Amino acid sequence: xxxxxxxxxxxxxxxxxxxxxxxxxxxxxxxxxxxxPNGAGKTTTLRVLLGLVHPTAGTGLVEGVPYRQLDRPAFxxxxxxxxxxxxxxxxxxxxxxxxxxxxxxxxRRVDEVLAEVDLTGVARRRVGGFSLxxxxxxxLAGALLGDPPILVLDEPTNGLDPAGVHWxxxxxxERVDRGGTVLVSSHLLAELALSADAVVIVKNGRLLAQGxxxxxxxxxxxxxxxxxxxxxxxxxxxxxQGVVAELAASDEVVAYHVTTHQVGEAVAAxxxxxxxxxxxxxxxxxxxxxxTESDRSRS
Amino acid sequence: MTALVRTxxxxxLWTRATWGFLxxxxxxxxxxxxxxxxxxGRVGGPAPGSADxxxxxxxCSGLGIFMIVLLGVVSVTREFHxxxxxxxxxxxxxxxxxxxxKVLAASVTGGAISALLLAVAAVAGLASGDVxxxxxxxxxxxxxxxxxxxxxxxxxxxxxxxLVRNQTVALLLPVTWLLIAETLLxxxxxxxxxxxxxxxxxxxxxxxxxxxxxxxxxxxxxxVGYATALTLAGARxxxxxxxx
Amino acid sequence: MGAPMSVLPGxxxxxxxxxxxxxxxxxxxxxxxxxxxxxALQPVLRAGRDGNPSVGTVGAxxxxxxxxxxxxxxxxxxxIVVVTTEFRHQTVTTALLSCPSRTAFLTAKAITVAAxxxxxxxxxxxLVSLVGTVSGAIRWRLVNGDIVLHTxxxxxxxPLYALLGLAAGTLLRRxxxxxxxxxxxxxxxxxxxxxxxxxxxxxxxSIGGTTAALQNAGAVPGVLPIWLGAGALAGxxxxxxxxxxxxLNRSDLT
Numbered sequence: 001x002x003x004x005x006x007x008x009x010x011x012x013x014x015x016x017x018x019x020x021x022x023x024x025x026x027x028x029x030x031x032x033x034x035x036x037p038n039g040a041g042k043t044t045t046l047r048v049l050l051g052l053v054h055p056t057a058g059t060g061l062v063e064g065v066p067y068r069q070l071d072r073p074a075f076x077x078x079x080x081x082x083x084x085x086x087x088x089x090x091x092x093x094x095x096x097x098x099x100x101x102x103x104x105x106x107x108r109r110v111d112e113v114l115a116e117v118d119l120t121g122v123a124r125r126r127v128g129g130f131s132l133x134x135x136x137x138x139x140l141a142g143a144l145l146g147d148p149p150i151l152v153l154d155e156p157t158n159g160l161d162p163a164g165v166h167w168x169x170x171x172x173x174e175r176v177d178r179g180g181t182v183l184v185s186s187h188l189l190a191e192l193a194l195s196a197d198a199v200v201i202v203k204n205g206r207l208l209a210q211g212x213x214x215x216x217x218x219x220x221x222x223x224x225x226x227x228x229x230x231x232x233x234x235x236x237x238x239x240x241q242g243v244v245a246e247l248a249a250s251d252e253v254v255a256y257h258v259t260t261h262q263v264g265e266a267v268a269a270x271x272x273x274x275x276x277x278x279x280x281x282x283x284x285x286x287x288x289x290x291x292t293e294s295d296r297s298r299s
Numbered sequence: 300m301t302a303l304v305r306t307x308x309x310x311x312l313w314t315r316a317t318w319g320f321l322x323x324x325x326x327x328x329x330x331x332x333x334x335x336x337x338x339x340g341r342v343g344g345p346a347p348g349s350a351d352x353x354x355x356x357x358x359c360s361g362l363g364i365f366m367i368v369l370l371g372v373v374s375v376t377r378e379f380h381x382x383x384x385x386x387x388x389x390x391x392x393x394x395x396x397x398x399x400x401k402v403l404a405a406s407v408t409g410g411a412i413s414a415l416l417l418a419v420a421a422v423a424g425l426a427s428g429d430v431x432x433x434x435x436x437x438x439x440x441x442x443x444x445x446x447x448x449x450x451x452x453x454x455x456x457x458x459x460x461x462l463v464r465n466q467t468v469a470l471l472l473p474v475t476w477l478l479i480a481e482t483l484l485x486x487x488x489x490x491x492x493x494x495x496x497x498x499x500x501x502x503x504x505x506x507x508x509x510x511x512x513x514x515x516x517x518x519x520x521x522x523v524g525y526a527t528a529l530t531l532a533g534a535r536x537x538x539x540x541x542x543x
Numbered sequence: 544m545g546a547p548m549s550v551l552p553g554x555x556x557x558x559x560x561x562x563x564x565x566x567x568x569x570x571x572x573x574x575x576x577x578x579x580x581x582x583a584l585q586p587v588l589r590a591g592r593d594g595n596p597s598v599g600t601v602g603a604x605x606x607x608x609x610x611x612x613x614x615x616x617x618x619x620x621x622x623i624v625v626v627t628t629e630f631r632h633q634t635v636t637t638a639l640l641s642c643p644s645r646t647a648f649l650t651a652k653a654i655t656v657a658a659x660x661x662x663x664x665x666x667x668x669x670l671v672s673l674v675g676t677v678s679g680a681i682r683w684r685l686v687n688g689d690i691v692l693h694t695x696x697x698x699x700x701x702p703l704y705a706l707l708g709l710a711a712g713t714l715l716r717r718x719x720x721x722x723x724x725x726x727x728x729x730x731x732x733x734x735x736x737x738x739x740x741x742x743x744x745x746x747x748x749s750i751g752g753t754t755a756a757l758q759n760a761g762a763v764p765g766v767l768p769i770w771l772g773a774g775a776l777a778g779x780x781x782x783x784x785x786x787x788x789x790x791l792n793r794s795d796l797t
Binding site for chain 3: 316319365369373380466467468470471474479483
Binding site: 013043044047050051052053054067068070073074079081085086087088089090091094097098099101102103104142 | 550553554556557560561564565566567628632633634636637638639640641642643644793795796797
């Protein structure tokens with residue numbers, strides 16, 4: 001059974017259709033990236049999954065049931081959403097205690113979680129004085145309170161410094177390796193490409209692509225870029241060998257479906273001078289932009 | 300400074316709260332006038348066509364003071380409440396000028412609302428046929444006083460807002476003061492203090508004759524004094540505060 | 544429906560925790576207490592002069608006890624603030640994620656503010672009793688059934704007003720200034736203004752009218768009997784709360 005599932009979800013706010021017949025699954029044991037341009041309906045979809053927003057049509061299910069029917073949801077799903085707030089006059093620790101209390105989670109667990117997000121030092125300080133990064137970590141702490149197998153995160157790296165981003169990546173990977181599931185909505189494609197197993201791409205409330213990262217990226221990354229003053233000659237040589245190679249610039253050749261070794265051999269055989277020789281992976285960002293741009297030209 | 304004041308006026312115009320307060324003030328005043336006119340000619344009620352009635356009808360506009368002072372408060376606390384202080388201060392780093400602009404904008408608005416309320420009351424009075432307007436010194440004094448009072452109370456509101464930045468508390472303070480504290484003074488036998496309170500001074504400004512009432516110019520200066528004191532105290536804090 | 548209700552005790556304790564971790568409730572209690580004491584001192588200071596009842600009379604006793612009435616506004620305010628701050632600071636989202644039943648959420652708040660209101664009322668009662676006893680204004684031997692009933696009515700005003708405030712706050716949640724001012728100004732003066740325009744029989748059913756009914760044990764003509772006043776006030780709160788709950792259940796928290 002899918003950890004999280006959206007079936008035929010449609011949500012209209014007055015005249016605006018935020019989500020339009022969206023369906024996708026998040027399998028357990030994966031980190032799934034939820035991507036899309038601004039206004040694509042990502043936040044709305046997440047909020048439907050979490051029972052905060054009522055769908056106009058369709059469903060959002062957590063382990064097969066709507067969020068509101070979950071018994072003690074804090075132990076099944078942990079969520080850290082954007083723009084969810086804190087009372088500025090309350091301390092971080094008290095904020096977590098208030099979240100923990102209705103579910104019978106002890107203060108000891110609260111302290112554990114604070115340590116996990118490295119906020120122990122400021123636990124008794126008013127949240128009003130926290131930086132963005134600290135608030136984000138507190139948000140994550142709240143999601144981790146019940147040690148839930150499923151995590152739903154909306155832009156979790158917002159405000160985190162590089163160490164923080166690295167820490168989060170490791171944390172998510174650890175949880176998934178233990179059998180957990182993560183759905184993370186993010187704009188940081190490079191980061192997601194590093195950590196995600198699968199992606200769901202939406203635009204204008206509709207599904208654009210869904211699958212593993214490799215599937216979505218498409219062409220297996222195997223291009224080689226060479227910067228050489230003798231670019232034209234190299235391009236001819238490679239083409240003669242049956243390699244798809246194009247002249248990207250007057251001093252640059254891009255060869256496809258070859259390894260750097262093969263290109264290096266061709267360069268050595270011709271005795272060419274090389275300024276730079278690099279394997280180029282098509283990345284998630286390119287694929288994403290291509291998908292979302294083409295949709296724009298179509299619509 | 301003109302541009303600043305215009306900006307502040309625009310801000311006031313575009314805030315829904317302003318129109319809410321105006322509507323509330325209109326409702327209050329119209330309600331009171333209707334009640335008053337309903338009692339005309341009856342036993343114990345005011346006599347039709349009398350100067351007393353004229354002043355009483357116009358005096359109903361005084362109910363608007365509640366809303367005007369709250370408007371003044373909101374014009375300041377709204378910025379704290381919604382976090383727009385940061386962007387406002389980036390545009391206008393000189394906080395003193397900003398406060399002065401807010402005071403001016405609020406005062407102008409307060410005076411304008413008072414004028415509107417007076418006009419509405421007058422129209423209602425005329426429509427009833429019982430009210431007669433003789434353009435004499437006491438009427439002129441009353442109208443001028445009411446306009447000045449409107450401006451001053453808006454200023455007082457700004458002063459409270461600058462001093463007490465928490466919107467909830469800042470809104471409750473003038474309401475509590477006017478409705479509870481001042482009446483308490485009377486019952487505590489501190490009647491002599493009444494003319495010196497903001498409420499008492501306002502009544503004197505409108506030319507109302509009551510024991511111990513100050514002359515109009517003195518009462519007006521007193522109101523201005525209160526407003527200035529509040530604003531200065533708040534300004535000192537605000538100018539030195541860190542906006543994070 | 545069984546499952547949400549079973550989490551109620553935990554939710555109520557959480558609400559109490561919320562109240563204890565911010566400064567506003569403390570400030571409110573302080574302000575209300577100060578006001579009550581000041582109002583209680585009033586008849587004491589005026590005693591024996593200008594025709595005011597002297598210390599130790601029924602009149603003075605009633606005068607001191609009546610000081611409790613204004614403090615109910617603090618309970619009203621508490622009810623309002625308890626719910627509007629959740630919306631203002633967006634903590635309602637995390638609260639509902641933790642426990643999705645919006646009915647239980649509001650019910651827990653209702654129970655908590657009613658209890659807090661009652662607590663405020665009891666505190667006010669203690670304060671006026673102290674002021675009255677120390678000053679000699681209250682002659683305990685003169686306290687009869689009527690006065691007890693009257694005091695009970697005054698005490699009950701507190702939790703009822705707290706519920707009323709909660710209901711108002713739930714409906715007016717989007718605009719915190721409005722949610723704070725409107726009930727306060729309504730109760731303080733607007734309503735009496737509106738009530739003057741309608742016949743007394745209708746006015747008796749207004750909030751002010753039912754409060755008077757609750758507090759005067761039917762001793763004043765044109766005022767409803769005490770139980771009717773209490774029932775009406777509770778009824779208004781419940782109706783408004785229900786409306787607020789319906790709205791909350793249907794709304795999207797974006």
